[in-house]
Amino acid sequence: MSYYSPTIQKLVEAFERLPSIGHKTAVRLAFHILDADEKEIEEFTGAIKNAKDNLKFCSKCYNISDTDPCQICGNVKRQPNIICVVEDVRDVVAMERTHEFKGMYHVLHGSISPMNRIGPDDIKIKELLQRIQAEKVDEVILATNPKVEGEATAIYLSKLIKPLGIKVTRIAHGIPVGGDLEYTDEITLMKALEGRREM
Amino acid sequence: MSYYSPTIQKLVEAFERLPSIGHKTAVRLAFHILDADEKEIEEFTGAIKNAKDNLKFCSKCYNISDTDPCQICGNVKRQPNIICVVEDVRDVVAMERTHEFKGMYHVLHGSISPMNRIGPDDIKIKELLQRIQAEKVDEVILATNPKVEGEATAIYLSKLIKPLGIKVTRIAHGIPVGGDLEYTDEITLMKALEGRREM
Numbered sequence: 001m002s003y004y005s006p007t008i009q010k011l012v013e014a015f016e017r018l019p020s021i022g023h024k025t026a027v028r029l030a031f032h033i034l035d036a037d038e039k040e041i042e043e044f045t046g047a048i049k050n051a052k053d054n055l056k057f058c059s060k061c062y063n064i065s066d067t068d069p070c071q072i073c074g075n076v077k078r079q080p081n082i083i084c085v086v087e088d089v090r091d092v093v094a095m096e097r098t099h100e101f102k103g104m105y106h107v108l109h110g111s112i113s114p115m116n117r118i119g120p121d122d123i124k125i126k127e128l129l130q131r132i133q134a135e136k137v138d139e140v141i142l143a144t145n146p147k148v149e150g151e152a153t154a155i156y157l158s159k160l161i162k163p164l165g166i167k168v169t170r171i172a173h174g175i176p177v178g179g180d181l182e183y184t185d186e187i188t189l190m191k192a193l194e195g196r197r198e199m
Numbered sequence: 200m201s202y203y204s205p206t207i208q209k210l211v212e213a214f215e216r217l218p219s220i221g222h223k224t225a226v227r228l229a230f231h232i233l234d235a236d237e238k239e240i241e242e243f244t245g246a247i248k249n250a251k252d253n254l255k256f257c258s259k260c261y262n263i264s265d266t267d268p269c270q271i272c273g274n275v276k277r278q279p280n281i282i283c284v285v286e287d288v289r290d291v292v293a294m295e296r297t298h299e300f301k302g303m304y305h306v307l308h309g310s311i312s313p314m315n316r317i318g319p320d321d322i323k324i325k326e327l328l329q330r331i332q333a334e335k336v337d338e339v340i341l342a343t344n345p346k347v348e349g350e351a352t353a354i355y356l357s358k359l360i361k362p363l364g365i366k367v368t369r370i371a372h373g374i375p376v377g378g379d380l381e382y383t384d385e386i387t388l389m390k391a392l393e394g395r396r397e398m
């Protein structure tokens with residue numbers, strides 16, 4: 001049973017439906033909204049509506065963007081012959097933060113996961129292959145997550161792309177910088193050992 | 200520098216402005232919004248707008264409500280001669296959860312706090328006094344928070360209301376149920392001792 005008025009209750013429930021928001025935080029957010037002025041509310045709901053109305057997928061790399069092609073695909077200073085394949089839009093941001101990669105991206109929007117009934121046709125693999133065949137691509141970097149699904153997707157992609165005569169690489173697994181050998185799980189440690197390089 | 204598109208960045212910032220939402224949660228919420236369908240977004244922004252448009256203060260007790268008078272003030276089954284004075288709208292809900300109190304409320308919307316430049320005129324004290332004089336009130340329960348400001352407000356109110364020949368009570372301080380004597384601070388323990396009752 002709720003002790004809030006129906007309108008407040010609905011607002012609390014609206015916040016509760018968001019990920020990582022529990023009941024207490026939802027109540028705090030709801031009362032923040034009740035205390036906020038008209039302008040603040042307008043900005044908040046405006047940002048949400050604006051995002052839904054204006055954002056689109058880049059028709060080339062399937063990154064989410066204000067423009068089509070996206071800022072990365074449209075940037076002539078970047079190398080068009082290297083494509084970094086990631087699972088999610090957020091991974092593009094993670095890669096960009098390194099300031100190291102100057103090539104293009106391809107966002108798969110998922111990974112092959114038979115457990116969740118996601119097959120190769122459910123993610124943007126067909127689009128990647130079409131792109132590779134249409135453009136002059138020298139290297140495809142597979143930067144899917146080092147989990148079972150990401151690994152399977154990488155293996156699947158490499159088997160499809162290698163026969164086309166294109167260099168296929170996988171990002172390195174190993175101990176995170178600042179990490180501790182003692183607390184590293186054995187699979188990561190094994191991968192770190194496998195990937196050892198001469199100094 | 201942001202690696203998100205301007206529209207996503209604005210959405211992330213909109214969430215970051217909410218209390219208890221850090222950058223990582225804001226990003227998670229923003230991407231949840233991007234993934235959500237039209238209907239879900241409509242419900243969410245609708246709940247916010249609806250709350251701002253429909254909620255009002257009860258002109259009697261200053262609780263926030265869909266109706267005026269509020270559901271509590273308008274409930275004829277409740278005792279109109281006992282008023283429980285609380286600082287905040289949320290405190291009404293906390294009291295209601297006990298299922299014990301069947302009287303009325305008065306929400307002060309704050310407490311006297313010279314440090315924050317909040318004096319007796321800045322909270323709903325005048326309105327409480329008018330209400331006491333207009334209605335037949337037998338008891339005023341002071342349920343302000345057991346902090347310096349709440350305590351000061353309770354003392355101030357008791358000095359104003361007692362001369363009117365009305366019984367003024369203060370909620371008990373003590374060890375919370377399930378609490379541990381060993382870990383109870385000395386002021387609470389002192390209050391618990393002061394408030395001891397015969398068994």
